[in-house]
Amino acid sequence: MTQTAPAQRVFRRQTTYLVTARAYETALALLADAAAAAGPIATVVGIAGGGKRPAEEIAARLGVPACHVAAQHNASDAQYTQATGKVTVTVPDDFPAALGGRILLVDDICGTGATFTAVAEALAERLAPDVRVDNVALCRNVGSPLCPAWWAWDVDDWVVFPWESRPDTALQPLPVPERIHTP
Template structure:
C-alpha cells in the first residue's frame, strides 16, 4: 500500500492532546537524536502543523529554517481522512540549492503522503549529495511510511499546542520516553 492509498486510523476512543510540556520534551529528544546522527544544514517545516516544531528544532540546532505549504485534508475538522492527493507550494525566495542533510519536519505523519509529495517537490532544489530526512512528532499507526525520527505512535486524532482546543474531552499524550526510528 502506498502513502497515497493509506487511511489514517481513528479508533474514536480518545482525542489526544499534545501538551506544551510534552511538546518541549519531545523536541529535546528529537534534537538530541538529530545531533547524534550528524550535521544538519537546514530545516524545512511543512506548514501549517510543521511550522512550529521546525522553527524550534532549527533554533536549537542553530541552522536556517524555511517552510513549504502542503495540503491534502479537505478540512481541519476532527477525524477528517486525508485525500491522498497533496498540493505542494514552494514559496518565492525559497533556496534554489539546498545541500547536506535537510530535515523535513511535520507535526504528524498521518499516511506519509505529505512527506512523500514534499520530498519529491524538493528534489530539483537539492544540490548533489544533499539528502532529506523526515521528522514528526506523531505517526499514525495506519501510515505505511515511517519518518526517520518520531516520538509517538497514535491511533486517534491529536490536537497540537498551536491548534484551537476542541470542546470535547481530550487526553494528554504521555511524556515522551524515546525516539522511534524505522
C-alpha cells in the same frame, strides 16, 4: 491501469489526544538530539501548517536555518478527516534555490506519509545530488506505511497540538516522551 486507494489513518474514535506544552518541549529536545546525533544538519524545512512551528524550534535548538513550504492534504481540518492521497505543495518565492548537506523535513504528524513524499518530490530539483533528507514528525499514525527517521508518539486517534484550538470534547494528554521512535 489499477489505481490503489490512499493509505488510511487509523482513528479509533475513542479519545482525542492532546500534546501538552511540557510533552511538546520534551519531544522537540529529544527529536533535535536524535537528529544531531546522526550527523551535521544544514537546513530544517518545515511543512506548513503543522510543521512550521516545530521546524523553527528544532532549527533554533540546532543552530541551523529554517525555511518552509506549504502543503495541503485535506479539504478541511475537521476531526477524523481521512487522507485523500492528493497533496498540493506550494514552495514560496523566498525558498532557497538550492539545498545541500543534510536536510530535516519536519511535520507535526505523519498520517499516511503522502505529505512527506509530495514535499520531497516538490523540492527534488532544488536538492544537490548528495543531499540527504530525513523526515521528522511529532506523531506517527499507526496506519501510516511510512516511518519518519524520528518521531515521538505512535497515535491511533485524532491529535490536538499546543498551537491548535481545543475541540469541545474530552482530551487525553499524550505522555511526556522518554525516548524517540525510529524505524
